[in-house]
Amino acid sequence: MTELTRRELDGVTEVMTAAGTTPRGDLRGRLLTGGRSNLTFRLDDDADAWVMRTPPRAGRTPSAHDVAREFRAIKALGRTDVPVPPAVALHEDDDVLGAPFAISGFVEGHTVQTQEQLDALDDTRLSMAIEALNATLAALHAVDHVAIGLERFGRPDAYAERQLRRWRGQWDIVGASFPDEVATLATALATRLTDRLPTQAATGIVHGDYRLDNTLIQFVGKDDVAVAAVVDWELSTIGDPVADVANMCVYRDPAFDLVIGTPCAWTSDRLPSVEDLAASYEKAGGVALRDFDEHLALAYFKLAVIAAGIDHRQRAGAAHGPGFDTAGQAVPLFLEGGLARL
Structure with missing residues (x-):
């Protein structure tokens, strides 16, 4: 999965809304580069941006790709001085994307990967x-x-x-x-x-x-x-x-x-x-x-x-x-x- 369909994005919107964050306008998504385990998408509406993490649909290994674990870690650490993205929503079922996913706020910053x-x-x-x-x-x-x-x-x-x-x-x-x-x-x-x-x-x-x-x-x-x-x-x-x-x-x-x-x-x-x-x-x-x-x-x-x-x-x-x-x-x-x- 490298693209998100309109139906999938609408499902993600419903999850975010239920968690207390309602996108303004249709949600758009694009795959960000650099992932070797979980897939990382940037989500945008007409005003804000978020990051969504979800496992690959095939070839998963047991206990890897744990986006729920990621979400719980940043949610807890958000109360400390350790800098983490703000936790937004977690969906642990496969009904929307075929895999669980977690959403956090988009943080402006420089990546130094290459x-x-x-x-x-x-x-x-x-x-x-x-x-x-x-x-x-x-x-x-x-x-x-x-x-x-x-x-x-x-x-x-x-x-x-x-x-x-x-x-x-x-x-x-x-x-x-x-x-x-x-x-x-x-x-x-x-x-x-x-x-x-x-x-x-x-x-x-x-x-x-x-x-x-x-x-x-x-x-x-x-x-x-x-x-x-x-x-x-x-x-x-x-x-x-x-x-x-x-x-x-x-x-x-x-x-x-x-x-x-x-x-x-x-x-x-x-x-x-x-x-x-x-x-x-x-x-x-x-x-x-x-x-x-x-x-x-x-x-x-x-x-x-x-x-x-x-x-x-x-x-x-x-x-x-x-x-x-x-x-x-x-x-x-x-x-x-x-x-x-x-």
């Missing part, structure tokens, strides 16, 4: 953007999830163990089409992680997919950069905040370009190294990065499975375009990266 967009930032503004990115992540990890109503958002303990079990189960589904040598790497990394699971010293809200291109940034005058909104919360949960930092750092691996299908901003040599990025987070007031190598290895395994899932959807005919036909090539590279960290 090398070209990154090149538009001079070194000073880029440094400020990274500082703002880490300060926002540290602020997220400082939020009391119970106080904002997310006490049932996820189990607070044994986070690494649950993550390994989840992504190992996903691999059993999406990894079946890979050669034996890749399967051997996956088994080896999962086995070694079982023996070296990181210990959990802190608990907080984990975004699960945090990096620069999952934020919108704003330029504040000539001297500052701020994060206007953090987006893409489908993997969020309650768990070990160190995992968020590890995930962010692993996305710096050049193999991530194969998942995106083009050289992306987050793999650029202009950005800090893994070590410097982690140090910047701690300097911003984040939690101590205990057992960081083990967290990095687990993040590599997670990213390998995500890349395999993208390849799985492409093979199922549910997706096509840049990244979908090359994501599978990144899988052994991520698995090797995780083994190297251990």
Whole structure:
């Protein structure tokens, strides 16, 4: 599904109206680029704009594409200082679009996804953007999830163990089409992680997919950069905040370009190294990065499975375009990266 019919848009309008937001004039929708999991549409009426997230209609993997989870996260965090889009409406049935969908307010800001967009930032503004990115992540990890109503958002303990079990189960589904040598790497990394699971010293809200291109940034005058909104919360949960930092750092691996299908901003040599990025987070007031190598290895395994899932959807005919036909090539590279960290 890359286009919305008039009937579907009318159904979305009814859902928004029932939630207390009535579009003024006929609702229009267009697909925004950049999604590798959920589809992201911009919705417009004659005065306002919104963003709608919905899963693909085919090739879905269990527990992925959780737009309801995204919605609940931003709705709760809207009461904090963490910048998120305003929550508007959630529809969990398949009767309107053939899949659930969630709608949030449209936030003005700059996306930095490509090398070209990154090149538009001079070194000073880029440094400020990274500082703002880490300060926002540290602020997220400082939020009391119970106080904002997310006490049932996820189990607070044994986070690494649950993550390994989840992504190992996903691999059993999406990894079946890979050669034996890749399967051997996956088994080896999962086995070694079982023996070296990181210990959990802190608990907080984990975004699960945090990096620069999952934020919108704003330029504040000539001297500052701020994060206007953090987006893409489908993997969020309650768990070990160190995992968020590890995930962010692993996305710096050049193999991530194969998942995106083009050289992306987050793999650029202009950005800090893994070590410097982690140090910047701690300097911003984040939690101590205990057992960081083990967290990095687990993040590599997670990213390998995500890349395999993208390849799985492409093979199922549910997706096509840049990244979908090359994501599978990144899988052994991520698995090797995780083994190297251990």
